[in-house]
Amino acid sequence: MASVSLDHALVLAAILFAIGFAGLLTRRNLIVMLACIEIMLNAAGLAFVAAGARWGQADGQVMFLFVLAMAAAEVAVGLALAIRFRQSLKSLDIDDADEMKG
Amino acid sequence: MTAMFYIAAVIAVLSTLMVVTRHNLVHALVYLVISLFAVAVVFYTLGAPFVAALEVIVYAGAIMMLFLFAVMLLNVSAESPIRLRRAWLGPVILVAALLAEMIYGISRQSQALAGAQVGPQAVSRALYGPYVLGVELASMLLLAALIGARHIAARARDEQEAAESMERRRAKAAGNAQCVEPDLVASQGPAAEEGDA
Numbered sequence: 001m002a003s004v005s006l007d008h009a010l011v012l013a014a015i016l017f018a019i020g021f022a023g024l025l026t027r028r029n030l031i032v033m034l035a036c037i038e039i040m041l042n043a044a045g046l047a048f049v050a051a052g053a054r055w056g057q058a059d060g061q062v063m064f065l066f067v068l069a070m071a072a073a074e075v076a077v078g079l080a081l082a083i084r085f086r087q088s089l090k091s092l093d094i095d096d097a098d099e100m101k102g
Numbered sequence: 103m104t105a106m107f108y109i110a111a112v113i114a115v116l117s118t119l120m121v122v123t124r125h126n127l128v129h130a131l132v133y134l135v136i137s138l139f140a141v142a143v144v145f146y147t148l149g150a151p152f153v154a155a156l157e158v159i160v161y162a163g164a165i166m167m168l169f170l171f172a173v174m175l176l177n178v179s180a181e182s183p184i185r186l187r188r189a190w191l192g193p194v195i196l197v198a199a200l201l202a203e204m205i206y207g208i209s210r211q212s213q214a215l216a217g218a219q220v221g222p223q224a225v226s227r228a229l230y231g232p233y234v235l236g237v238e239l240a241s242m243l244l245l246a247a248l249i250g251a252r253h254i255a256a257r258a259r260d261e262q263e264a265a266e267s268m269e270r271r272r273a274k275a276a277g278n279a280q281c282v283e284p285d286l287v288a289s290q291g292p293a294a295e296e297g298d299a
Contacts, residue, residue, distance in 0.1 A: 004107045006213040009148060011205050012111045016118055016141075018201035023122030025193035031127060031173060035134050038165065039118055042141060042157075053148040056218040058228040061153045062236070065229065068160055069240040073247030075165050079172040080255040086176045 009050035017043035030085060030092045034078045041071045107147040114140035127178055131169050138162040148215065152222040 020039030027033055045064040052060015082092065089096050117137040124130040138161045145154035229237060 004104050004147065004215055006215055007208045007211070008107075008111075009144070009215075010208045012114065012144065014201060014204040014208060015115055016137075018197050018204070019115070019118045019122055021200070022190075022194050022197040025197065026190040027122065029127065031169065031176075031178070032121075032130055035121060035130065035169065038134070038161075039121065039137070042138065042161065045153075046141060046144065049145055049148055049150050049153055050215075052220065053150060053215045054213060056149075056220060058220050058224040061150050061220060061225045062228050062233050064150075064153050065156070065225075066236055066240055068156060069244060072160065072165060073243050075168055076247045076251040077254065079168055080251040082172060083176065083255050084257065086178070092176065092178055 006050060006054045009053070010047055013043045013047040013050065016040075016046065028093050028095055030082045030094055031079075033094070034075060034082070037078075038071060038075065041067055041074075103147050107144060110140045110143035110147065113137075114144065127173055128170070131166060131173065134169075135162050135166050138166070149217070149219040151219065152225050 017040050020036045020043060023036035023039070024033055027036065045067040048060045048063040048067065050060070052058065052063075085097065086092055114137050117133045117140060120133040121130045121137060124133060138157060142154045142157040142162070145151075145157055
């Protein structure tokens, strides 16, 4: 286990974060964008856990738990917004929401 | 253990790429579940079994269930608008540059992991010791999200009910009994059937 170095774990986190970020910028479907935000939060949690494992401390895992709670809260509100979006605009494409009409 | 880390890392990267590139919503979400499982294996190989279990239970279980329920509720699995054109090129180049910069910064120094497993007991001691205020704040955040999600998702139904009741009131105000009576019969019919069942 000792031969997995910290930088490899951090590079994996960076790759996952970049994929999620690219997806967030390119995809226009609201639910896929929420999933991309989940990927990015998960990558940030991976960086926390890897840093905690570097020094054998529990703090990294505690921070991951907080990230997890925040992701759950974010996705609950985000999906409720998606339901409202779908009902009022009859689509899930965020480009259809380029006008603010209240 | 090391081989497990690299295999799981490759699976995570590939399945996350599939999440971003699939047009079918359900396929993308199932690939996201695979990606989360792979990250759980990565957590296990990093010596964090408690977090690996939580990743499977909360992320792959609860959160993805929310996603799939939303997809089924909205009935959008059939629609897959392909509107990407060439618009994806710019963001992807910028993100690739950012990723190259991050990897360069990370790989300047190489540090070995401690190699010790940090079990659930140590995490719980930290969680309810120095971090207890954070736990309280997380619970407040979840409560706020619960109320907010309920409020946002329920407003459409309230508006619809308000419109319906206004219509009924207008019909009653017109004094037209013929217009109201079928409405009442229709609303009583299903209730009586349910009572019988």
